[in-house]
Amino acid sequence: MTEILKINNLNYKKNNKTILADINLNIDSGKIIGLLGENGAGKTTLMRLIAGINSVPEGVITVNDMTKKSAIKQNVSFSDHLDGFGKSVKLSEIVRFYQNVYPDFSQAKYVEISEYLGLDETKRLSALSTGTRGKLIVALALSRETKLYLLDEPLSGIDSMSRKKIISSIIRWKDDDSTIIISDHYVTEIASLLDDVIIIKDETVYEVSSVEDIQEKHHLGVEEYYEQIYEGSVTK
Numbered sequence: 261m262t263e264i265l266k267i268n269n270l271n272y273k274k275n276n277k278t279i280l281a282d283i284n285l286n287i288d289s290g291k292i293i294g295l296l297g298e299n300g301a302g303k304t305t306l307m308r309l310i311a312g313i314n315s316v317p318e319g320v321i322t323v324n325d326m327t328k329k330s331a332i333k334q335n336v337s338f339s340d341h342l343d344g345f346g347k348s349v350k351l352s353e354i355v356r357f358y359q360n361v362y363p364d365f366s367q368a369k370y371v372e373i374s375e376y377l378g379l380d381e382t383k384r385l386s387a388l389s390t391g392t393r394g395k396l397i398v399a400l401a402l403s404r405e406t407k408l409y410l411l412d413e414p415l416s417g418i419d420s421m422s423r424k425k426i427i428s429s430i431i432r433w434k435d436d437d438s439t440i441i442i443s444d445h446y447v448t449e450i451a452s453l454l455d456d457v458i459i460i461k462d463e464t465v466y467e468v469s470s471v472e473d474i475q476e477k478h479h480l481g482v483e484e485y486y487e488q489i490y491e492g493s494v495t496k
């Protein structure tokens with residue numbers, strides 16, 4: 261197994277406030293990993309740093325042996341919330357943008373995923389419901405052929421049927437050697453997908469554990485374990 265992601269001594273502050281402190285992580289390739297933490301814990305911030313969107317002020321992030329921000333940015337598929345697109349843009353134009361910007365974007369994969377999720381390329385972004393927009397975000401992210409995918413709250417604001425569809429598309433279109441990190445508050449729903457969890461608490465990586473170990477050592481499901489860590493009623 262190769263190491264896809266390594267973080268050494270990462271510290272990150274925003275407006276003089278510590279957001280992430282002393283983050284160290286080693287992630288092997290091929291896994292689906294849940295990034296869990298309460299609102300404001302720093303999950304999105306950490307994903308943006310890993311994806312090369314935000315600069316790393318202190319520490320080193322290595323993705324697939326790359327440390328240069330621009331190289332990492334081209335090689336990590338981060339679920340973009342599409343806020344940079346105008347409301348009247350058509351889905352087909354967004355897809356074309358992805359094709360132009362990311363050489364690893366697979367049109368064939370996009371067609372398969374978008375058909376499965378029922379996306380209509382002739383629609384405008386402003387005409388999409390929250391759920392359909394969520395499906396589009398996941399379809400675009402998964403259509404890149406790369407080694408590391410970061411899905412930031414892919415189920416947020418989405419109804420249960422669509423959540424199931426999104427989860428099954430993640431399982432169906434994940435390559436064996438690619439790695440997916442997912443942050444979401446629907447912990448029980450994503451639990452069945454996960455190999456490992458990273459728990460962010462008190463501005464740092466409180467724990468990295470396999471789902472198997474959580475079940476064997478603590479006899480708890482992922483959500484119960486995570487909640488009990490936050491309540492302080494269980495320790496590592």
Ligand SMILES: Nc1ncnc2c1ncn2[C@@H]1O[C@H](COP(=O)(O)OP(=O)(O)OP(=O)(O)O)[C@@H](O)[C@H]1O
Pocket residue numbers: 274275279297298299300301302303304305306
């Ligand atoms: N632009 C900003 N300026 C100042 N503080 C910020 C900024 N963006 C985020 N923060 C702070 O950084 C911390 C981490 O935010 P972040 O969005 O990474 O958390 P999160 O775990 O993704 O939360 P959520 O689950 O609510 O999405 C929060 O305390 C937030 O208030």
